[in-house]
Protein backbone atom coordinates (compact mmCIF):
# COMPACT_ATOMS: atom_id res chain seq x y z
CA UNK A 522 0.00 0.00 0.00
CA UNK A 523 1.22 3.45 -0.78
CA UNK A 524 1.76 5.51 2.30
CA UNK A 525 -1.12 7.89 2.05
CA UNK A 526 -0.04 10.55 4.49
CA UNK A 527 3.21 10.92 2.56
CA UNK A 528 2.29 10.03 -0.97
CA UNK A 529 5.88 9.94 -2.13
CA UNK A 530 6.95 6.75 -0.41
CA UNK A 531 6.16 3.15 -1.11
CA UNK A 532 6.37 0.90 1.91
CA UNK A 533 6.34 -2.32 -0.10
CA UNK A 534 2.69 -3.23 0.36
CA UNK A 535 3.04 -3.77 4.07
CA UNK A 536 1.33 -4.54 6.29
CA UNK A 537 -1.10 -6.96 4.58
CA UNK A 538 -4.86 -6.66 5.16
CA UNK A 539 -4.58 -8.43 8.50
CA UNK A 540 -1.83 -6.16 9.72
CA UNK A 541 1.08 -8.55 9.19
CA UNK A 542 4.62 -7.65 8.26
CA UNK A 543 5.86 -11.10 7.25
CA UNK A 544 5.14 -13.23 10.31
CA UNK A 545 4.96 -10.31 12.75
CA UNK A 546 2.25 -7.89 13.78
CA UNK A 547 -1.43 -8.84 13.48
CA UNK A 548 -4.00 -8.18 16.16
CA UNK A 549 -4.28 -10.33 19.28
CA UNK A 550 -6.96 -8.59 21.32
CA UNK A 551 -10.30 -9.52 22.93
CA UNK A 552 -13.26 -9.50 20.49
CA UNK A 553 -14.68 -6.24 21.95
CA UNK A 554 -11.41 -4.50 21.22
CA UNK A 555 -11.06 -6.13 17.80
CA UNK A 556 -14.21 -4.32 16.70
CA UNK A 557 -12.73 -1.04 17.88
CA UNK A 558 -9.45 -1.74 16.05
CA UNK A 559 -11.37 -2.32 12.85
CA UNK A 560 -13.21 0.93 13.32
CA UNK A 561 -9.92 2.80 13.85
CA UNK A 562 -8.39 1.12 10.78
CA UNK A 563 -11.38 2.05 8.61
CA UNK A 564 -11.35 5.66 9.75
CA UNK A 565 -7.60 5.90 9.23
CA UNK A 566 -7.91 4.48 5.71
CA UNK A 567 -10.46 7.18 5.00
CA UNK A 568 -8.71 10.22 6.45
CA UNK A 569 -5.28 9.27 5.17
CA UNK A 570 -6.65 9.92 1.68
CA UNK A 571 -8.52 13.04 2.68
CA UNK A 572 -6.73 16.16 1.40
CA UNK A 573 -8.14 18.34 4.21
CA UNK A 574 -6.72 15.98 6.84
CA UNK A 575 -3.33 15.83 5.12
CA UNK A 576 -3.30 19.61 4.80
CA UNK A 577 -4.29 20.17 8.40
CA UNK A 578 -1.49 17.89 9.59
CA UNK A 579 1.05 19.51 7.27
CA UNK A 580 0.02 22.94 8.55
CA UNK A 581 0.56 21.86 12.18
CA UNK A 582 3.94 20.37 11.27
CA UNK A 583 5.04 23.67 9.81
CA UNK A 584 3.55 26.21 12.17
CA UNK A 585 3.30 24.33 15.46
CA UNK A 586 6.12 21.77 15.54
CA UNK A 587 8.55 23.78 13.43
CA UNK A 588 9.04 21.36 10.54
CA UNK A 589 10.95 20.69 8.44
CA UNK A 590 13.57 19.96 11.07
CA UNK A 591 17.01 20.85 9.69
CA UNK A 592 19.85 18.50 8.84
CA UNK A 593 23.20 19.52 10.30
CA UNK A 594 26.59 18.39 9.00
CA UNK A 595 28.49 17.44 12.18
CA UNK A 596 31.89 18.46 10.84
CA UNK A 597 33.73 18.44 14.16
CA UNK A 598 32.60 14.95 15.08
CA UNK A 599 33.26 13.70 11.53
CA UNK A 600 36.77 15.16 11.57
CA UNK A 601 37.51 13.70 15.02
CA UNK A 602 36.31 10.25 13.95
CA UNK A 603 38.35 10.54 10.78
CA UNK A 604 36.06 8.71 8.36
CA UNK A 605 32.69 9.30 6.71
CA UNK A 606 30.79 12.57 7.03
CA UNK A 607 28.16 12.46 9.78
CA UNK A 608 24.85 14.33 9.30
CA UNK A 609 22.20 14.79 11.98
CA UNK A 610 18.45 14.95 11.32
CA UNK A 611 17.46 17.37 14.08
CA UNK A 612 14.23 15.94 15.53
CA UNK A 613 15.52 17.32 18.83
CA UNK A 614 14.49 20.79 17.61
CA UNK A 615 10.79 19.90 17.35
CA UNK A 616 8.30 21.45 19.77
CA UNK A 617 8.41 19.24 22.92
CA UNK A 618 11.94 18.14 22.04
CA UNK A 619 11.60 14.85 20.18
CA UNK A 620 10.00 13.04 17.25
CA UNK A 621 6.97 11.86 19.28
CA UNK A 622 4.97 15.01 18.54
CA UNK A 623 4.84 13.88 14.87
CA UNK A 624 2.55 10.93 15.55
CA UNK A 625 0.75 12.51 18.51
CA UNK A 626 -0.58 15.29 16.29
CA UNK A 627 -1.73 12.71 13.74
CA UNK A 628 -3.38 10.52 16.38
CA UNK A 629 -5.15 13.45 18.04
CA UNK A 630 -6.44 14.73 14.70
CA UNK A 631 -7.76 11.22 14.03
CA UNK A 632 -9.38 11.15 17.50
CA UNK A 633 -11.18 14.39 16.78
CA UNK A 634 -12.36 13.15 13.39
CA UNK A 635 -13.75 10.04 15.11
CA UNK A 636 -15.67 12.22 17.57
CA UNK A 637 -13.70 11.01 20.60
CA UNK A 638 -13.76 13.13 23.73
CA UNK A 639 -10.67 11.73 25.37
CA UNK A 640 -7.25 10.38 24.35
CA UNK A 641 -5.44 7.91 26.58
CA UNK A 642 -1.91 6.50 26.50
CA UNK A 643 0.92 4.93 28.41
CA UNK A 644 4.22 6.63 29.08
CA UNK A 645 7.58 5.46 30.42
CA UNK A 646 9.86 8.41 31.02
CA UNK A 647 7.00 10.75 30.25
CA UNK A 648 8.09 11.85 26.76
CA UNK A 649 5.13 10.32 24.94
CA UNK A 650 2.81 11.53 27.72
CA UNK A 651 4.04 15.10 27.36
CA UNK A 652 3.76 15.03 23.56
CA UNK A 653 0.23 13.64 23.71
CA UNK A 654 -0.86 16.04 26.48
CA UNK A 655 0.49 18.86 24.29
CA UNK A 656 -1.47 17.76 21.22
CA UNK A 657 -4.61 17.18 23.34
CA UNK A 658 -4.34 20.67 24.86
CA UNK A 659 -4.10 22.13 21.37
CA UNK A 660 -7.16 20.23 20.11
CA UNK A 661 -9.27 20.65 23.24
CA UNK A 662 -9.47 16.94 24.11
CA UNK A 663 -9.25 15.33 27.54
CA UNK A 664 -6.12 13.29 28.14
CA UNK A 665 -5.40 10.43 30.57
CA UNK A 666 -1.82 9.21 30.86
CA UNK A 667 -1.02 5.87 32.52
CA UNK A 668 2.41 5.81 34.08
CA UNK A 669 4.12 3.29 36.38
CA UNK A 670 4.41 4.53 39.95
CA UNK A 671 8.18 4.08 39.84
CA UNK A 672 8.38 6.30 36.76
CA UNK A 673 6.03 8.88 38.30
CA UNK A 674 8.53 9.31 41.14
CA UNK A 675 11.56 9.25 38.86
CA UNK A 676 10.29 11.66 36.23
CA UNK A 677 8.81 14.47 38.32
CA UNK A 678 9.39 17.31 35.79
CA UNK A 679 7.50 15.46 33.04
CA UNK A 680 4.66 14.62 35.44
CA UNK A 681 4.38 18.33 36.21
CA UNK A 682 4.46 19.20 32.50
CA UNK A 683 1.60 16.81 31.76
CA UNK A 684 -0.46 18.23 34.63
CA UNK A 685 0.20 21.83 33.58
CA UNK A 686 -0.94 20.87 30.07
CA UNK A 687 -4.20 19.64 31.56
CA UNK A 688 -3.68 15.87 31.45
CA UNK A 689 -4.62 13.46 34.24
CA UNK A 690 -1.66 11.28 35.26
CA UNK A 691 -2.71 7.88 36.62
CA UNK A 692 0.00 6.15 38.67
CA UNK A 693 0.01 2.39 37.91
CA UNK A 694 0.69 0.24 40.98
CA UNK A 695 0.71 -3.25 39.40
CA UNK A 696 3.71 -5.46 38.49
CA UNK A 697 7.07 -3.74 38.38
CA UNK A 698 5.20 -0.39 38.24
CA UNK A 699 6.98 0.63 35.02
CA UNK A 700 6.26 0.91 31.28
CA UNK A 701 4.90 -2.57 30.52
CA UNK A 702 2.43 -2.32 33.42
CA UNK A 703 1.39 1.14 32.24
CA UNK A 704 0.55 -0.30 28.78
CA UNK A 705 -1.46 -3.12 30.42
CA UNK A 706 -3.49 -0.60 32.45
CA UNK A 707 -4.06 1.72 29.49
CA UNK A 708 -5.44 -1.21 27.43
CA UNK A 709 -7.77 -2.13 30.32
CA UNK A 710 -9.00 1.46 30.54
CA UNK A 711 -9.56 1.48 26.77
CA UNK A 712 -11.71 -1.64 27.04
CA UNK A 713 -13.86 0.01 29.72
CA UNK A 714 -14.90 2.81 27.35
CA UNK A 715 -13.89 2.41 23.71
CA UNK A 716 -16.69 4.72 22.60
CA UNK A 717 -15.58 8.00 24.13
CA UNK A 718 -11.85 7.29 24.27
CA UNK A 719 -9.11 6.33 21.87
CA UNK A 720 -5.76 4.81 22.72
CA UNK A 721 -2.90 6.80 21.20
CA UNK A 722 -0.02 4.36 21.36
CA UNK A 723 3.52 5.72 21.76
CA UNK A 724 5.43 3.81 19.09
CA UNK A 725 5.10 1.47 16.07
CA UNK A 726 3.79 -1.29 18.36
CA UNK A 727 0.46 -2.73 19.51
CA UNK A 728 -2.32 -4.36 17.44
CA UNK A 729 -3.01 -3.43 13.81
CA UNK A 730 -3.49 -0.64 12.66
CA UNK A 731 -1.20 1.13 15.17
CA UNK A 732 2.21 0.01 13.82
CA UNK A 733 1.19 1.14 10.33
CA UNK A 734 -0.45 4.37 11.45
CA UNK A 735 2.39 5.53 13.70
CA UNK A 736 4.91 4.66 10.96
CA UNK A 737 2.97 6.71 8.43
CA UNK A 738 2.80 9.69 10.78
CA UNK A 739 6.55 9.44 11.46
CA UNK A 740 7.44 8.99 7.77
CA UNK A 741 7.61 12.77 7.46
CA UNK A 742 11.13 12.48 8.94
CA UNK A 743 12.39 10.30 6.09
CA UNK A 744 10.56 12.20 3.36
CA UNK A 745 12.17 15.45 4.49
CA UNK A 746 15.59 13.91 5.10
CA UNK A 747 15.71 12.37 1.62
CA UNK A 748 15.14 15.75 -0.04
CA UNK A 749 17.46 17.57 2.35
CA UNK A 750 20.35 15.16 1.76
CA UNK A 751 19.88 15.42 -2.03
CA UNK A 752 19.96 19.17 -1.68
CA UNK A 753 22.99 19.29 0.64
CA UNK A 754 25.17 16.56 -0.88
CA UNK A 755 23.69 15.99 -4.34
CA UNK A 756 22.89 12.34 -3.64
CA UNK A 757 21.26 9.91 -1.23
CA UNK A 758 23.00 9.13 2.07
CA UNK A 759 25.16 5.98 2.00
CA UNK A 760 24.09 4.98 5.52
CA UNK A 761 21.18 5.82 7.82
CA UNK A 762 21.35 5.14 11.57
CA UNK A 763 18.56 5.34 14.18
CA UNK A 764 18.01 4.04 17.71
CA UNK A 765 15.29 1.42 18.19
CA UNK A 766 13.08 1.20 21.28
CA UNK A 767 9.60 0.45 19.97
CA UNK A 768 11.01 1.66 16.68
CA UNK A 769 9.00 4.72 15.62
CA UNK A 770 11.79 7.20 14.94
CA UNK A 771 13.71 4.50 13.08
CA UNK A 772 10.70 3.48 10.93
CA UNK A 773 10.07 7.18 10.30
CA UNK A 774 13.47 7.77 8.76
CA UNK A 775 13.97 4.30 7.21
CA UNK A 776 10.67 4.19 5.35
CA UNK A 777 11.78 6.78 2.79
CA UNK A 778 14.89 4.73 1.91
CA UNK A 779 13.60 1.14 1.95
CA UNK A 780 13.52 0.92 -1.84
CA UNK A 781 16.96 2.50 -2.33
CA UNK A 782 19.25 -0.51 -2.36
CA UNK A 783 22.34 1.72 -2.22
CA UNK A 784 21.32 3.05 1.21
CA UNK A 785 22.44 0.87 4.12
CA UNK A 786 20.12 1.04 7.13
CA UNK A 787 21.16 0.43 10.74
CA UNK A 788 18.90 0.07 13.78
CA UNK A 789 20.63 0.45 17.15
CA UNK A 790 19.27 -1.44 20.14
CA UNK A 791 20.23 -0.85 23.78
CA UNK A 792 22.82 -3.33 25.10
CA UNK A 793 22.45 -1.78 28.58
CA UNK A 794 25.13 -3.10 30.91
CA UNK A 795 26.21 -5.58 28.21
CA UNK A 796 24.30 -8.34 26.38
CA UNK A 797 26.16 -10.97 28.44
CA UNK A 798 24.81 -9.53 31.72
CA UNK A 799 21.16 -10.01 30.73
CA UNK A 800 20.55 -6.35 31.69
CA UNK A 801 19.60 -4.97 28.30
CA UNK A 802 16.58 -4.38 26.06
CA UNK A 803 17.88 -5.67 22.70
CA UNK A 804 14.65 -7.34 21.53
CA UNK A 805 15.69 -8.09 17.94
CA UNK A 806 19.23 -9.14 18.81
CA UNK A 807 18.22 -11.42 21.70
CA UNK A 808 14.43 -11.96 21.51
CA UNK A 809 12.32 -14.86 20.23
CA UNK A 810 8.92 -14.68 18.50
CA UNK A 811 6.13 -14.08 20.99
CA UNK A 812 3.00 -12.03 21.65
CA UNK A 813 2.89 -8.86 23.71
CA UNK A 814 0.33 -6.05 23.93
CA UNK A 815 -1.75 -7.42 21.07
CA UNK A 816 0.89 -8.10 18.40
CA UNK A 817 3.46 -10.71 17.37
CA UNK A 818 6.99 -9.49 17.91
CA UNK A 819 10.50 -10.53 18.84
CA UNK A 820 10.20 -10.66 22.60
CA UNK A 821 12.64 -10.96 25.45
CA UNK A 822 10.83 -13.71 27.34
CA UNK A 823 11.11 -16.68 29.70
CA UNK A 824 10.25 -20.31 28.83
CA UNK A 825 6.56 -19.64 29.47
CA UNK A 826 6.49 -16.83 26.91
CA UNK A 827 6.14 -14.15 29.58
CA UNK A 828 8.07 -10.93 28.98
CA UNK A 829 11.17 -10.59 31.14
CA UNK A 830 12.14 -7.34 32.83
CA UNK A 831 14.41 -5.34 30.54
CA UNK A 832 16.83 -2.52 31.15
CA UNK A 833 18.47 0.43 29.40
CA UNK A 834 19.95 3.70 30.64
CA UNK A 835 17.54 5.32 28.17
CA UNK A 836 13.96 4.86 29.44
CA UNK A 837 12.61 5.37 25.92
CA UNK A 838 14.42 2.22 24.72
CA UNK A 839 13.40 0.09 27.68
CA UNK A 840 10.74 -2.23 26.15
CA UNK A 841 10.81 -6.07 25.85
CA UNK A 842 9.27 -6.11 22.33
CA UNK A 843 9.74 -4.09 19.14
CA UNK A 844 7.68 -2.89 16.20
CA UNK A 845 6.65 -5.76 13.87
CA UNK A 846 8.00 -4.11 10.73
CA UNK A 847 11.49 -4.03 12.29
CA UNK A 848 11.24 -7.79 12.97
CA UNK A 849 10.38 -8.28 9.31
CA UNK A 850 13.12 -5.96 8.03
CA UNK A 851 15.52 -7.98 10.18
CA UNK A 852 14.24 -11.27 8.71
CA UNK A 853 14.64 -10.07 5.12
CA UNK A 854 18.00 -8.47 6.01
CA UNK A 855 17.04 -5.04 4.69
CA UNK A 856 18.09 -3.42 7.97
CA UNK A 857 21.07 -4.43 10.06
CA UNK A 858 20.36 -4.36 13.80
CA UNK A 859 23.23 -3.75 16.16
CA UNK A 860 23.73 -2.69 19.80
CA UNK A 861 25.37 0.00 21.92
CA UNK A 862 25.95 -0.20 25.69
CA UNK A 863 24.98 2.38 28.32
CA UNK A 864 28.58 3.42 28.66
CA UNK A 865 29.12 3.94 24.93
CA UNK A 866 25.91 5.98 24.82
CA UNK A 867 27.08 8.25 27.66
CA UNK A 868 30.42 8.80 25.91
CA UNK A 869 28.58 9.80 22.75
CA UNK A 870 26.30 12.04 24.84
CA UNK A 871 29.33 13.98 26.10
CA UNK A 872 31.17 13.84 22.75
CA UNK A 873 28.31 15.40 20.78
CA UNK A 874 27.73 18.00 23.50
CA UNK A 875 31.39 19.05 23.57
CA UNK A 876 32.14 18.83 19.85
CA UNK A 877 28.96 20.19 18.29
CA UNK A 878 27.16 22.02 21.10
CA UNK A 879 24.22 19.63 20.84
CA UNK A 880 23.08 17.71 23.95
CA UNK A 881 21.36 14.58 22.62
CA UNK A 882 18.75 12.45 24.43
CA UNK A 883 20.29 9.27 25.87
CA UNK A 884 18.14 7.31 23.40
CA UNK A 885 19.56 9.24 20.44
CA UNK A 886 23.08 8.94 21.93
CA UNK A 887 22.91 5.23 21.06
CA UNK A 888 22.53 6.16 17.38
CA UNK A 889 25.32 8.75 17.58
CA UNK A 890 27.68 6.22 19.20
CA UNK A 891 27.05 3.63 16.50
CA UNK A 892 27.31 6.22 13.72
CA UNK A 893 30.76 7.20 15.00
CA UNK A 894 31.90 3.56 15.01
CA UNK A 895 30.52 3.02 11.52
CA UNK A 896 31.92 6.26 10.06
CA UNK A 897 35.39 5.46 11.30
CA UNK A 898 35.73 2.50 8.94
CA UNK A 899 34.43 4.37 5.87
CA UNK A 900 35.95 6.78 3.34
CA UNK A 901 35.77 10.53 3.85
CA UNK A 902 33.47 11.05 0.89
CA UNK A 903 30.84 8.66 2.26
CA UNK A 904 27.94 9.87 4.40
CA UNK A 905 26.19 8.64 7.54
CA UNK A 906 22.81 10.19 8.34
CA UNK A 907 21.80 9.89 12.01
CA UNK A 908 18.26 10.43 13.25
CA UNK A 909 18.79 12.60 16.32
CA UNK A 910 15.42 11.62 17.79
CA UNK A 911 15.39 14.01 20.75
CA UNK A 912 17.20 16.46 22.97
CA UNK A 913 18.93 15.60 26.22
CA UNK A 914 17.45 18.20 28.56
CA UNK A 915 15.42 15.49 30.28
CA UNK A 916 18.61 13.51 30.98
CA UNK A 917 21.03 16.12 32.28
CA UNK A 918 20.44 15.65 36.03
CA UNK A 919 20.58 11.87 35.73
CA UNK A 920 23.80 11.90 33.72
CA UNK A 921 25.52 14.43 36.00
CA UNK A 922 24.62 12.38 39.08
CA UNK A 923 25.51 8.96 37.74
CA UNK A 924 28.25 9.59 35.20
CA UNK A 925 30.27 12.45 36.75
CA UNK A 926 31.59 14.99 34.34
CA UNK A 927 35.14 14.68 35.72
CA UNK A 928 35.30 11.08 34.46
CA UNK A 929 34.49 12.24 30.94
CA UNK A 930 36.79 15.26 30.60
CA UNK A 931 39.52 14.72 28.02
CA UNK A 932 42.46 13.07 29.79
CA UNK A 933 40.29 11.74 32.62
CA UNK A 934 41.97 8.79 34.30
CA UNK A 935 38.82 6.69 34.31
CA UNK A 936 39.22 5.89 30.63
CA UNK A 937 35.73 7.24 29.95
CA UNK A 938 36.46 10.58 28.32
CA UNK A 939 35.19 11.46 24.89
CA UNK A 940 38.78 11.59 23.66
CA UNK A 941 39.19 7.99 24.83
CA UNK A 942 35.92 7.23 23.10
CA UNK A 943 37.39 8.49 19.85
CA UNK A 944 40.72 6.80 20.30
CA UNK A 945 38.94 3.52 21.03
CA UNK A 946 37.00 3.94 17.82
CA UNK A 947 40.24 4.65 16.01
CA UNK A 948 42.03 1.67 17.54
CA UNK A 949 39.54 -0.55 15.72
CA UNK A 950 41.05 0.39 12.39
Ligand SMILES: *Cc1c(COP(=O)(O)O)cnc(C)c1O
Pocket residue numbers: 619620621648649723724725764765766767768769770771837838882884885910911912
Ligand atom coordinates in the same frame (compact mmCIF):
# COMPACT_ATOMS: atom_id res chain seq x y z
C1 LIG B 1 10.61 7.56 22.99
C2 LIG B 1 11.91 7.92 22.42
C3 LIG B 1 12.66 7.01 21.64
C4 LIG B 1 12.25 5.58 21.46
O1 LIG B 1 11.07 5.37 20.76
P1 LIG B 1 11.03 4.80 19.28
O2 LIG B 1 9.61 4.45 19.09
O3 LIG B 1 11.96 3.62 19.20
O4 LIG B 1 11.49 5.89 18.39
C5 LIG B 1 13.83 7.43 21.06
N1 LIG B 1 14.29 8.69 21.24
C6 LIG B 1 13.61 9.59 21.98
C7 LIG B 1 14.18 10.95 22.12
C8 LIG B 1 12.40 9.25 22.59
O5 LIG B 1 11.73 10.15 23.33
